Amino acid sequence: MMAEELFTRCPGCKTVFRVTDAQLALRDGQVRCGHCRTVFSGPEHLISLAPAIAANGEPEPDELLSGPPTVTLRSARALDPPPPDEPPAVPPTTTAADYENRFAWETKKTPSRAWTILGFIGIPVLVIALFAQALFHFRDSLAANSPGLKPVLVRGCAMVGCTIQPLRSVSALSIEASDLQADPAHKGLLILTATIRNRASYAVGFPYLELSLTDAQDQAVVRRALAPADYVGGTANTASGIPGNSEVPVKLFIDASATTQAGYRLYLFFP
Secondary structure, eight states: OOOOOEEEEOTTTOOEEEEOHHHHHGGGGEEEOTTTOOEEETGGGEEOOSOOBOTTSSBOOOHHHHOSSSOOEEOGGGOBOOOTTOOOOOOOOOOOOOGGGTTOOOOOOOOOHHHHHHHHHHHHHHHHHHHHHHHHHTHHHHHHHOGGGHHHHHHHHHHHTOOOOOBOOGGGEEEEEEEEEEOTTSTTEEEEEEEEEEOSSSOBOOOEEEEEEEOTTSOEEEEEEEOHHHHSOTTSOGGGOBOTTEEEEEEEEEEOTTOOOSEEEEEEEOO
16 A cells, blocks of 8 residues: 655745655754755644545635645655754844834944044144234234234244234325315426325324316316325335324325316225
């Protein structure tokens, strides 16, 4: 009498294999699926391909046999015994989520000792460099408004090759009076006189003058910029500026023989 056929089913890929008692007796029944290489216990996954009959005579649905859309039936030769030391396959476990800390901020790394030392050294150096840069750019204003600092600034400039100059402030200067008249002794010459006043308490640089000759409609017919050397006398020191609370007289002879003018405008500025 033919022995009953035995069938076992891989829990990994659901492939059905025809097996024998002798095969299941090896390695305590541990076998390896030749399709997905899953190691499982053949006796624990034995199945019957004969449909079960319910009490009403109808075959009961076999949920296990339904498996995936296609059930593969293979012979026992597709099953291999597992290696001697390989344990049975253990289904992977899902790592539990850390719900308490899922919104926690990432812990900041402690800076190394080298970065800490670099910070202690670098920050003071940057502050000193910024302070030195401010002294360089505002040296003229500091020297004018803080006379006590001027000697220190002069010595510092001597070391780096800069100079301290009078502050160039248009708002501190004004033209107190001016006049333009024809020179009676020389035809075509005009005599410009004016007074520049420094209202500040400190020295201010000599400004440039802009002289415009205008026609009867007050439109400029000629314009000229005059540097301090053009209107300051030869004995005056333009490098030291106009002393505080003082005045500088201006007198210029202008050749206007090639123009016809009815008026003039006079402004001061720094280029």
